[in-house]
Amino acid sequence: MGILEGVKFTKEHEWAREEGGKVYIGISDYAQNALGDIVYVELPAAGKKVKAGDAISVVESVKTASDIYSPVSGTVIEVNDALEDSPELLNEDPYENYIAVIDPENLSELDKLMDEKEYREFCSEEE
Amino acid sequence: MAKLIFEMSRPGRTAYSLPPCDTATDLRDRKTAGQTGSDGKGAQEDVACSLIPERFRRKKDAELPEVSEVDVIRHFTELSRMNHGVDNGFYPLGSCTMKYNPKVNEDIAALEGFRAVHPYQADETAQGCIQILYEMDRMLKEITGMDRFSLQPAAGAHGELAGLMIIKAYHDYRGDTGRTKIIVPDSAHGTNPASAAMAGFEAIEVKSDERGGVDLKALKAAVGPDTAGLMLTNPNTLGLFDENIKEIARIVHDAGGLLYYDGANANAIMGICRPGDMGFDVVHLNLHKTFSTPHGGGGPGSGPVGVKKALEPFLPTPLAEFDGKQYRLDHDRPLSIGRVRSFYGNFGVILRAYAYIRTMGPDGLRKVSENAVLNANYLMHRLKDHFDLPYDRTCMHEFVLSYGKHKETGIRTLDIAKRLLDFGFHPPTVYFPLIVNEALMIEPTETESLETMDLFADTLISIAEEAEKDPEKVKSAPHRTYVSRLDEVKAARNPVLVHMD
Numbered sequence: 001m002g003i004l005e006g007v008k009f010t011k012e013h014e015w016a017r018e019e020g021g022k023v024y025i026g027i028s029d030y031a032q033n034a035l036g037d038i039v040y041v042e043l044p045a046a047g048k049k050v051k052a053g054d055a056i057s058v059v060e061s062v063k064t065a066s067d068i069y070s071p072v073s074g075t076v077i078e079v080n081d082a083l084e085d086s087p088e089l090l091n092e093d094p095y096e097n098y099i100a101v102i103d104p105e106n107l108s109e110l111d112k113l114m115d116e117k118e119y120r121e122f123c124s125e126e127e
Numbered sequence: 128m129a130k131l132i133f134e135m136s137r138p139g140r141t142a143y144s145l146p147p148c149d150t151a152t153d154l155r156d157r158k159t160a161g162q163t164g165s166d167g168k169g170a171q172e173d174v175a176c177s178l179i180p181e182r183f184r185r186k187k188d189a190e191l192p193e194v195s196e197v198d199v200i201r202h203f204t205e206l207s208r209m210n211h212g213v214d215n216g217f218y219p220l221g222s223c224t225m226k227y228n229p230k231v232n233e234d235i236a237a238l239e240g241f242r243a244v245h246p247y248q249a250d251e252t253a254q255g256c257i258q259i260l261y262e263m264d265r266m267l268k269e270i271t272g273m274d275r276f277s278l279q280p281a282a283g284a285h286g287e288l289a290g291l292m293i294i295k296a297y298h299d300y301r302g303d304t305g306r307t308k309i310i311v312p313d314s315a316h317g318t319n320p321a322s323a324a325m326a327g328f329e330a331i332e333v334k335s336d337e338r339g340g341v342d343l344k345a346l347k348a349a350v351g352p353d354t355a356g357l358m359l360t361n362p363n364t365l366g367l368f369d370e371n372i373k374e375i376a377r378i379v380h381d382a383g384g385l386l387y388y389d390g391a392n393a394n395a396i397m398g399i400c401r402p403g404d405m406g407f408d409v410v411h412l413n414l415h416k417t418f419s420t421p422h423g424g425g426g427p428g429s430g431p432v433g434v435k436k437a438l439e440p441f442l443p444t445p446l447a448e449f450d451g452k453q454y455r456l457d458h459d460r461p462l463s464i465g466r467v468r469s470f471y472g473n474f475g476v477i478l479r480a481y482a483y484i485r486t487m488g489p490d491g492l493r494k495v496s497e498n499a500v501l502n503a504n505y506l507m508h509r510l511k512d513h514f515d516l517p518y519d520r521t522c523m524h525e526f527v528l529s530y531g532k533h534k535e536t537g538i539r540t541l542d543i544a545k546r547l548l549d550f551g552f553h554p555p556t557v558y559f560p561l562i563v564n565e566a567l568m569i570e571p572t573e574t575e576s577l578e579t580m581d582l583f584a585d586t587l588i589s590i591a592e593e594a595e596k597d598p599e600k601v602k603s604a605p606h607r608t609y610v611s612r613l614d615e616v617k618a619a620r621n622p623v624l625v626h627m628d
Binding site for chain 2: 039040063088
């Protein structure tokens with residue numbers, strides 16, 4: 001599972017991956033599957049300051065609308081504009097398609113999250 | 128598929144036949160009466176036109192459908208047959224209280240004194256109408272244990288917004304301006320956090336405990352000097368009565384917050400217990416649900432908001448008053464949050480609900496709630512062996528089943544709901560509350576007979592069996608409706624908002 005190496009997960013089914021000191025965040029495969037066909041993604045504004053646990057985005061599917069919480073504190077420095085016209089990208093490849101990039105205040109916040117193995121166990125308990 | 132009335136339109140076809148107008152529409156120019164202008168149109172039409180400044184006149188004729196009378200009648204009769212309402216079948220839509228709406232309500236609302244009244248009439252010429260508003264306020268106070276109601280909000284979520292604005296005005300008036308957060312349980316109606324955000328608060332979610340009530344520990348951790356209030360439905364969206372309500376009220380009040388009661392589920396408690404006695408400071412009721420006025424498809428609804436004494440000055444203006452002789456509308460209320468709706472709310476809806484309350488009386492309303500609870504428990508017990516029941520407790524007016532563990536057939540709650548349409552039932556609410564996986568939320572209401580509920584239970588059980596034996600049939604349902612599965616994803620991603628050109 002090379003693709004998920006170094007990827008961390010929250011209990012709310014977001015993923016976070018550190019790359020060059022920045023943190024990419026998105027939703028997990030479990031999350032996109034549970035949400036069903038995603039029809040709209042409300043993206044945060046670049047420059048927005050967030051605390052870990054703050055809602056930074058809303059993902060809307062035919063079934064429901066869900067808040068997406070930032071796994072780390074910091075500043076939103078980039079958003080994935082492609083999701084505006086093609087929200088289905090989150091269904092097609094949730095790990096390739098991030099929602100936003102955060103310039104983190106404290107990278108060690110990532111250590112509190114689950115790794116892939118822990119997350120898989122967490123998901124099977126949720127079933 | 129039925130055609131749109133615009134597609135049936137043929138140039139020149141009309142549903143009326145009138146002789147040419149033989150009087151001038153403009154009395155300043157009697158000479159033109161009955162004459163025809165050079166463009167073939169009546170001269171009086173030109174006169175009428177000349178009264179409207181050039182820049183406001185249409186350049187093109189309005190594109191209105193041109194159809195005959197029989198076309199109009201057939202078109203709308205056909206549409207009404209495609210519809211499902213409580214007048215043609217069972218409608219167990221959880222959290223919506225789709226009870227039968229007695230037709231006597233319509234007779235009352237159609238009385239000429241109500242029907243022909245104008246909202247700009249002077250108070251002394253509209254005494255009966257103001258009396259209805261005044262008495263409705265008093266009756267709702269008695270039912271809920273509050274001190275004063277405004278009947279203005281146009282529906283439930285509007286009542287929530289008005290109630291939260293009152294909470295905000297109250298804190299602000301006392302100079303207590305740091306209260307920015309509204310606490311909402313995770314089982315709440317989606318409108319609660321939405322209304323909180325609309326009113327400028329931040330919504331904070333608290334989890335439910337294993338019995339389906341508010342988790343007291345989580346609540347204690349969530350309250351503080353920034354707590355403006357808590358929004359709660361009781362019974363909650365699981366159809367369960369929160370037994371800790373007094374303790375919940377104490378925790379919120381001790382932190383300086385106020386309690387808001389979402390009255391969507393009031394059909395369970397009338398004449399039995401009252402939000403005011405439970406410790407709530409603000410309440411809204413949905414007259415269109417609990418008090419039997421037609422809704423669904425847009426209502427109109429009515430969502431009166433009631434408050435305890437300390438909050439009364441902040442209620443929307445005006446309020447109906449009575450000095451022992453005359454009824455009047457009091458506009459002199461300096462601390463009021465102002466108007467939240469034009470005139471006096473949806474008066475026709477208030478009137479129907481008034482007729483209902485007067486018809487039932489206090490004992491009748493108690494029986495309504497008792498039967499609503501009895502019916503829900505009966506259906507729950509008939510269905511609990513065939514579906515999962517995540518919170519197995521005595522329910523109130525509704526209950527929530529789960530159809531969660533059917534990976535092998537791939538059948539989901541949505542498929543079960545669609546299949547119900549084939550048997551002439553409106554499906555229950557599905558996928559709500561969010562804390563129950565693959566939820567089916569069933570509210571039979573008090574107006575259904577044992578036979579109707581048995582037929583519904585038998586049908587639902589047979590669909591559950593069919594889902595195991597012939598899953599394809601359920602997955603492709605409905606089979607007997609005008610349209611089957613709609614492409615909801617495509618509709619949401621690429622909405623087509625214009626029908627023709």
